[in-house]
Amino acid sequence: MLALNDHGMVDAGLSAPxxxxxxxxxxxxxxxxxxxxxxxxxxxxxxxxxxxELTCLPAKLHLHPELIPDAVARAIEDARPHxxxxxxxxxxxxxGGLLAxxxxxxxxxxxxxxxxxxxxxxNAAFAARADAEMRAFFLTDFLVRQFDxxxxxxxxxxxxxxxxxxxxxxxxxxxxxxxxQDARLDTEAARCAxxxxxxxxxxxxxxxxxxxxxxxxxxxxxx
Amino acid sequence: xxxxxxxxxxxxxxxxxxxxxxxxxLYDGLADEITEGVNILLERGWTPYDILTKALVEGMRIVGIxxxxxxxxxxxxxxxxxxxxxxxxxxxxxxxxxxxxxxxKMVIGTVKGDIHDIGKNLVSMMMEGAGFEIVDLxxxxxxxxYLEALxxxxxxxLGMSALLTTTMPYMKVVIDTMKEKGVRDDYIIMVGGAxxxxxxxxxxxxDAYCRDAAVAVEMAKTLMARRHNxxx
Ligand code: B12
Numbered sequence: 249m250l251a252l253n254d255h256g257m258v259d260a261g262l263s264a265p266x267x268x269x270x271x272x273x274x275x276x277x278x279x280x281x282x283x284x285x286x287x288x289x290x291x292x293x294x295x296x297x298x299x300x301e302l303t304c305l306p307a308k309l310h311l312h313p314e315l316i317p318d319a320v321a322r323a324i325e326d327a328r329p330h331x332x333x334x335x336x337x338x339x340x341x342x343x344g345g346l347l348a349x350x351x352x353x354x355x356x357x358x359x360x361x362x363x364x365x366x367x368x369x370x371n372a373a374f375a376a377r378a379d380a381e382m383r384a385f386f387l388t389d390f391l392v393r394q395f396d397x398x399x400x401x402x403x404x405x406x407x408x409x410x411x412x413x414x415x416x417x418x419x420x421x422x423x424x425x426x427x428x429q430d431a432r433l434d435t436e437a438a439r440c441a442x443x444x445x446x447x448x449x450x451x452x453x454x455x456x457x458x459x460x461x462x463x464x465x466x467x468x469x470x471x
Numbered sequence: 472x473x474x475x476x477x478x479x480x481x482x483x484x485x486x487x488x489x490x491x492x493x494x495x496x497l498y499d500g501l502a503d504e505i506t507e508g509v510n511i512l513l514e515r516g517w518t519p520y521d522i523l524t525k526a527l528v529e530g531m532r533i534v535g536i537x538x539x540x541x542x543x544x545x546x547x548x549x550x551x552x553x554x555x556x557x558x559x560x561x562x563x564x565x566x567x568x569x570x571x572x573x574x575x576k577m578v579i580g581t582v583k584g585d586i587h588d589i590g591k592n593l594v595s596m597m598m599e600g601a602g603f604e605i606v607d608l609x610x611x612x613x614x615x616x617y618l619e620a621l622x623x624x625x626x627x628x629l630g631m632s633a634l635l636t637t638t639m640p641y642m643k644v645v646i647d648t649m650k651e652k653g654v655r656d657d658y659i660i661m662v663g664g665a666x667x668x669x670x671x672x673x674x675x676x677x678d679a680y681c682r683d684a685a686v687a688v689e690m691a692k693t694l695m696a697r698r699h700n701x702x703x
Binding site: 311312313314340342343344345346362363366375378379382383402403404405407408411414415418419 | 541544545546547549550553584586588589610611634635636637639665666667668671
């Protein structure tokens, strides 16, 4: 099993070590955002999806979504000779449809939806709540763990707390969309809400549409 | 601490050094220094319009380039915007008094469902700096807000911003509603936001997509000029 450290997922990502060594008939490579690594490995273990191999790009790409399509396309090209099937575990992620277009060109499937908050919650449910939750800021398990590296520092709140109003002034609450059941993350998410000056809510989502999407990759699911 | 003699005395700098120093101070988000610089230039007899364009707008243009190139990120842009705002607040009343050029009026807002407003605020500020009058509708605007403001303000330009893939299609709802009401061609429509692109702007029927605030200013000037040249 792969050893995983979330912090490494922010900047560095993860490569499937065997990926370049040979050809793996019947195996599926999932090229994922680092923010999903732990969740995909958990699903793989839970469902015994031993056919899945995982490679991750740095989650930090999300701060510059214009870089995502090329980075994903490069990973696809690198892996293609070695795998029967490749799946991209990214949503649109602010690429304005460009990532989807790229994957279509390369004949590779990806997760449906605008971003991970939406597909964890379930795309349909998230869309239905959009109006009611317009002033909510969402965290996932990954973001709770990496709140400082991914939100607090890149937004400059460590150096310039006075920016809080310009950044979060229109927000009312923080909703922690929980994938795993973990009381420590709940406590930590509540602390993030306090630091941002927002009311706190927790919603268990589990793995939502990510689980459904990855399930289509199992050999039994092949129609 | 920096050594004593490294501290710059702004008022001792000649104009040709003070202005680039103000660009640096804006880049570093130093609001107090910008306030001081603006006051010094006013004392030296500069027109408010020259201070605005040569010291502030030019400084923000440099910030914009480095943001685009990934050298600066969101907090630096916010700090620079705050510094510019400090300078603008001194100049604004004076600009009105001294009759600086008025290029047109723009109603701008982030579309329904979207809370991102940093880019929109930057565009507003740069457009204002260039001589456009700005009516800022803030975030989360349904189509009625835009229509009502355009009519009430007798605006020339509609600006819409969206940063989410889920909210950008709403721009088309606004434009389609304007078409239905027969008012689409009464206004110049400009759109922007990171996930948009030229093709999207064209597909929804906007007059222009602009990738940043500097482009927005130039585009607005061009489109206004073209509009004035049209036969009545
Ligand atoms: C800063 C930021 C935030 C801040 C916003 C603070 C604020 N007050 O605006 C915070 C942290 C609060 C935030 C929240 C959220 N965000 Co956000 N955010 C960003 C980020 C990192 C930068 C956006 C920004 O401000 N850029 C700086 C400005 C200067 O640039 P700009 O907006 O592009 O504007 C320039 C041009 O586009 C143009 N322009 C812009 N508007 C207009 C208008 C006109 C008329 C014209 C002519 C030009 C123009 O000129 C501007 C100046 O040069 C982007 C990623 C990115 N790099 O784009 C994600 C991003 C947009 N966010 C994203 C998401 C998902 C969210 C949240 C849902 C996250 C959450 N955890 O809840 C919430 C949104 C909730 C809601 N209801 O809207 C996603 C969107 C994904 C998608 N599929 O659409 C992005 C792409 C990040 C990602 N890859 O995941 N976010």
